[in-house]
Amino acid sequence: MRCFLGLPVPEPLLPLMLGLQEAVPVGRPVPEENLHLTLAFLDDQPEAVLHELHMALDGSPLPGCEMAVAGLTAFGGRRVKLLAAEVAREPGLVALRRAVLKAVTAAGIELPRERFRPHVTLVRFGAGLGAADRSRFDDAVAHHAGVRSDPALVEVMRLVGSTLTPAGAVYETLAEYRLDAGSGED
Numbered sequence: 001m002r003c004f005l006g007l008p009v010p011e012p013l014l015p016l017m018l019g020l021q022e023a024v025p026v027g028r029p030v031p032e033e034n035l036h037l038t039l040a041f042l043d044d045q046p047e048a049v050l051h052e053l054h055m056a057l058d059g060s061p062l063p064g065c066e067m068a069v070a071g072l073t074a075f076g077g078r079r080v081k082l083l084a085a086e087v088a089r090e091p092g093l094v095a096l097r098r099a100v101l102k103a104v105t106a107a108g109i110e111l112p113r114e115r116f117r118p119h120v121t122l123v124r125f126g127a128g129l130g131a132a133d134r135s136r137f138d139d140a141v142a143h144h145a146g147v148r149s150d151p152a153l154v155e156v157m158r159l160v161g162s163t164l165t166p167a168g169a170v171y172e173t174l175a176e177y178r179l180d181a182g183s184g185e186d
Helices: 011-023 045-056 091-106 130-143
Strands: 002-009 036-044 064-065 070-075 082-087 119-124 152-154 156-165 168-178
Touching: 011 070, 011 119, 011 130, 011 152, 036 091, 036 156, 045 091, 045 156, 045 168, 064 091, 070 130, 070 156
Parallel strands: none
Antiparallel strands: 002 036, 002 156, 036 119, 064 152, 070 082, 082 119, 156 168
């Protein structure tokens, strides 16, 4: 099953995220129910491995964290593929990511080494942002480039199954893990 470990966007941040989507007049906005921050993309995994991961996560305390918007960023180089809200790398988020990677490794899942760039994907552009839409995109992004939010508490992490369809990804929450609100750094 294709899956990931991620954080849902806290309720106080949803109006900001949805407003940013509305401000960009091009592309395909990510549905509200699919907005999340990916901690670890697990790709395709057999059920037995996902069970091992669930046992590792369910049996250990997970550090709490907050989510705060810290700007906008585009991915995909010159042919932009997506627009995302950058998320501040606060200590609790970094500690949670470390704990997640430890559990993933304990379950026998090997992930490629990559730099952690916390973000929430807001708008997708399929094969890439077309030249005809570039100026409208650039204007909208420039107008909102300095966007920031107060931090909001993240209460849960989810193990999510992802099925790709022609209309986009369909997500199914496979498990939910409470985060320790009392910890932030470890």
